[in-house]
Amino acid sequence: MWNLGRVFDKGIGVASNEATAFYWYGKAAKRGHLEATVALADCYLEGRGIEADSEIAIELYNKAVERGNADAMRRLAEIYLAGVIVKKDYDIAASFYRKAASKGDPIAQFSLASMLEKGRGITRNKDEAIAWYQDAARQGHSS
Numbered sequence: 371m372w373n374l375g376r377v378f379d380k381g382i383g384v385a386s387n388e389a390t391a392f393y394w395y396g397k398a399a400k401r402g403h404l405e406a407t408v409a410l411a412d413c414y415l416e417g418r419g420i421e422a423d424s425e426i427a428i429e430l431y432n433k434a435v436e437r438g439n440a441d442a443m444r445r446l447a448e449i450y451l452a453g454v455i456v457k458k459d460y461d462i463a464a465s466f467y468r469k470a471a472s473k474g475d476p477i478a479q480f481s482l483a484s485m486l487e488k489g490r491g492i493t494r495n496k497d498e499a500i501a502w503y504q505d506a507a508r509q510g511h512s513s
Contacts, residue, residue, distance in 0.1 A: 371398035372406040379409070379418075392419025399430070407434045408441050415445075415455075424455040435466075443470035444478045451481075460491020471502060479506035480513055 398406030
């Protein structure tokens with residue numbers, strides 16, 4: 371079901387169809403598929419295949435976070451850092467980045483390092499920033 375969602379989402383061998391992708395992601399998420407839950411949250415957040423609903427998106431991301439999904443952790447960090455959907459909160463953003471970074475997410479590692487380097491809303495820590503930059507680079511993060 372999740373793979374069918376991806377096929378229609380990305381247009382792999384078929385015409386891309388956001389509504390059909392949303393349908394299959396939803397079916398898989400209801401059966402507990404973790405990646406499908408994150409993909410479904412993305413659909414709700416971006417209004418792909420369904421009218422955008424940030425509250426449902428955040429609820430789904432939080433469900434995925436509870437199950438340890440680093441992508442959901444990073445997406446919530448980005449939401450709290452942007453402060454568009456929710457009130458901007460650097461501490462919550464850094465916390466979610468740190469959780470995802472600790473799970474090996476190179477984008478989260480880089481983003482946390484950037485926050486630490488600049489003291490962007492959190493206590494500046496250049497040594498820790500360098501360590502996270504190095505971890506991200508080891509995984510091929512090019513920034």
